[in-house]
Amino acid sequence: ALTPLNPLIQTQRSQCARMAHGYSSGWTYRQGRTYYQPGERRSGGGGLVGGCCAAIFCSVFLIAIPFMAWTAETAYHDMLVAFDEVKDHIIMLEPGCTSDISACAPKNSLIHLSSDSVSGSVEDPDFGVSVSAALKLHRQVEYCQWQETKTEKCETCSRQRDGKEETYSCNCVTTYHYIKGWRSHRIISTFFDQPAAHHNPQRDPFPPSAFPSNNARLGKTAVLPELIANPHHAFRASSRGIEWTRGAQREPRWYDSILKFFNFRLGGTTRYEEVENLRGAENSAAARKHNFVYVGQGGYFFSPYEASQYEQLFKYFVEFLEGSLLDWQIGDIMPSCTAGDIRVHYAVQDPQEVSVVAGVAEGRSGAALGLFRTSRDYELGILHEGFSSAYDMFDKEAWEGKKWCLLWRLLLLPCCWAFAHAIAAFSGVEFTSFKAAAAATVAVEGVLISVAWSLIWKFQFASLLQHLAMVLLGVISVGLGAVAMKQTQPSPYGSGFGNFVEWYRDVFGIRSPPVEAAPTPQQAPERKED
DSSP: OOOOOOHHHHHHHHHHHHHGGGOOOOOEEEEEEEEEEEEEOOOSSOHHHHHHHHHHHHHHHHHHHHHHHHHHHHHHHHHHHHHHHHTTSOEEOOGGGGGOGGGTSOTTOEEEEEESOEEOEEEETTTTEEEESOSEEEEEEEEEEEEEEEEEEEEEEEEEETTEEEEEEEEEEEEEEEEEEEESSOOOOTTSSSTTTTOOOOOOSSOOEEEEOSSOEETTEEEOHHHHTOSSSOOBOOOEEEEEEGGGOOOOOTTHHHHHHTTOOTTTTOEEEEGGGGTTGGGSHHHHHHOOEEEETTTEEEEOOOOOHHHHHHHHHHHHHHTOTTOOOGGGGSOOOOTTOEEEEEEEEOOSSEEEEEEEEEETTEEEEEOEEOTTOOEEOEEEESOOOHHHHHHHHHHHHHHHHHHHHHHHHHHHHHHHHHHHHHTTEEESSHHHHHHHHHHHHHHHHHHHHHHHHTTOSOOHHHHHHHHHHHHHHHHHHHHHHHSEEEOTTOSSHHHHHHHHHHHHTOSOOOOOOOOOOOOOOOOOOO
């Protein structure tokens, strides 16, 4: 006899049936307009408006990258200073201390502890999702959006200039392409070539978020949520996706036989939960206010986009103005999501063994593990998966911080390239070779890093060798910059701030197009009469 379905499962399946016609994981392609540009290919900022936009974007980039590099260097410094302050004052506890940590260490002390007795649950109140035996839940959001790309094909033409033959791109054909699919971020379609036909609604009622456990425990000792969500030190544990199915079993896929043939593991590391555990999802704020429903197919909650009547009429009107109202293509009938749809899935961090470096704080029911505040008000609290010593955990965190510093130093190179050329333009010169420009770039970055280190470290917490390295880096960088400036030639813009502005405008093409005089028609030759 067949077991009757639980009413919740019946409700979920009926909702899935009603919503199935609106949910799709496929993508859609549409071809946009094609433009033909006769003559020589025009390049640059794209006129006054395009040049201004490019200049604003590059200016923001040149400010943001150094700021992020400074932030990474500062965070790395603060972390190392905190580690140096507490490394000799950590109380190493045995796993048995989890039954009563107050008996093993006084309050406001810093302890290290490893345990394989981990418990806790996590929940997302917006969706009514709750998962047991986990320390952190991640809500991951995807948006159905159009993405615009363009391709350009040009012919190769030749001409005579200064007595020499040169080739150039000419008679270019530019075609716009649009692909609609699920994205991890929203895309602004206002500046598309056809923004109405490929409109991207910007709805985002429930952005990505993370939810630490409020009842986590190591043995009988409570772990405070702020330790799991510490912004200074990420909770370093592997995460895996969650899917709710009947019987908490993986649902068969059409490609399972192929995976078995190649000895692939079915389901990977996905965690499967009983679908009855979603009993609170249908009455959640997400379901009531935005029509989210669990559709499965990878553990997704789906919300369709429903445009208002006025919004739809306005869209038709703009499509009429841009000439795309009657532009029907095969991609329009292909099954795919609707721009503005949202789907949500979850990942969970549920380690079986953890190591922690934390402070003994006051919890709701006695002593608990929380953040430890150093003398410089640095909040120290580290939680790693597996068994690790305190010093191994410090080394891992220091390496992670150093990697971020190295990444931002690498990203700083393009900014220093621009700074080097700007300094040369302000000085009224320009580099004569790529080597000179590269040397100037390295010199600018060396000076910036040397100055940043001096301001951040202030010659503290460093050996004599590190002090000398800071000074030596600055001296070498200044010398390299001086050598690079000797390999220059006078700039046609001259020197000074006003001429620098002229150079800046020319780089981005921020000039109104010149008004060309109408060509004078050639006079026809006089006909002589016989």
